[in-house]
Amino acid sequence: MTIVGVQIIVSAFGLLMLYNLFIHWKKGSIGNRGAIVWLILWAGLIWVTLFPKSLEPLIKELFFIRLFDFITVTALIVLTYVMFENHIRINKMQQEIEKLVRKLAKKK
Amino acid sequence: MKSVKKLAIVVSVYNEEKRALNTVKKILKLDKQAVLVLVDDGSSDNSYKILQDEFGKNKQVVILQHIINLGKGAAMKTGVEKAWQIGCDAVVFLDADGQHDPKHLNEFRKELKNNDLVFGRRALGVEMPIIRRWGNILMVKLVKQFFNIQRSDILCGYFAVKKKIYKEIEWDEPRYGVEAQIAAMTGKKNISFSEVNVDTIYIDKYKGLSIFEAFGFFIKIPYWYIKK
DSSP states (O other): OOOOOOHHHHHHHHHHHHHHHHHHHHHTTHHHHHHHHHHHHHHHOOOOOGGGGGGGHHHHHHOOSHHHHHHHHHHHHHHHHHHHHHHHHHHOOHHHHHHHHHHHHHOO | OOOOSSSSEEEEESOOOTHHHHHHHHHHOSSSSEEEEEEEHHHHHSHHHHHHHHHHHHHHOOEESSSSSSHHHHHHHHHHHHHHHHHEEEEEEETSSOOOOOOOGHHHHHHHHOOOOEEEEOOSSSSSOOHHHHHHHHHHHHOOOOOOOOSSSSTOOEEEEEHHHHHHHHHOOOTTTTTHHHHHHHHHHTTEEEEEEEOOOOOOTTSSOOOOHHTTTTHHHHHHHHHO
16 A cells, blocks of 8 residues: 555644643543544545545546545534534624623613 | 603713713713713723723613623623613713714713604715725625615714614624625615714724624625524
C-alpha cells in the first residue's frame, strides 16, 4: 500500500480532530452522544483516506465516478446540516437572551 | 377614531453620552404630558449613568437598561412593552442621537387623533450620506415591490403607533432592520397610516443601515412575507 501526500495530511488532520474531540469529551463540553457521532465522522474520514478502495462497491452502486466526488458531496451534506443546526440553536439562544435582558430591564 | 389618552415617547440610547442629555431635555421642554421611556441598550460609555443622575428622580421619565447590547429594534421593543405596562395607549419612537428633532412631536400627536400609525418622512436629499441614501432607495424599492406599500422613506425611525394595532406590526428584527420590517408588515397587512414631514439630520455617518446591510434584507424578505 502506497500512501500519498494528501492521505498523510487528511489523516493527520483527522487524528488531530480525534484528539481534540477526546479533550472536549474529557472536559465535559461534549456529551457521550455527540462524542460518538463526531468519533464516527472523524474515524470515517481517516478510514476513507487510508483505505479508499474499501468504498468502491458503494461508489459504483451510487453512480459516482470518483471517490473524491462522493467525499465532496458527503462533506457538503454534513456541513450544511451542521450549519443549519448551528443557525437554529444560535437563533434560539439569541431569542432567550433577548427575553431575559428585556425582563431584567422592565423589572426596574 | 379615539384620541390618545396617555402617550409615551420611547427613546433608545446606545453610547450617546454626549447627545442623549440634550435630546431628552429638548423633549421634556416641548412635551410636559407624555411619559418618557428611555432605554439604554447596554451602552459601554456613561450614557445610563448620566441619564440616571439627571432624570432618575423625574416622575415623567422611566429609565430602563439592557445589561448587554441587543440592538435598536430590541431596545424599541423593551420601551414599547414598558409603555403598555404603565398604561399608555400610544408611543412615539425617536433616536437619542439628535437625528430626530423633538419639535415634530406635536405633529405626531395631532396625526394620532385620526390615525393608528404615523410615520416620519425625511427628504432623501443631499443631507443624507450617499451610501445611506442608496441603501434607503434600495429598501424602498424592495419593500414596495414585495409588500405593496407607498412610502418614500422606509428607514425613518421617527414614528408613532397606537397600542391597538401594535400586535399587527410587532417586529422581531433586533437591529437596524426594524424600520424596514415594520414597513413590510404595514404593507402586508394593509394597515392605513399617515406621514409627517421631519427634518433630515445626519450627525453620525457611520450609524444606521448601509447599502450592504440593505442587500442582506433580500434573505429576510421571504421570512417577513410568511410571518403572521
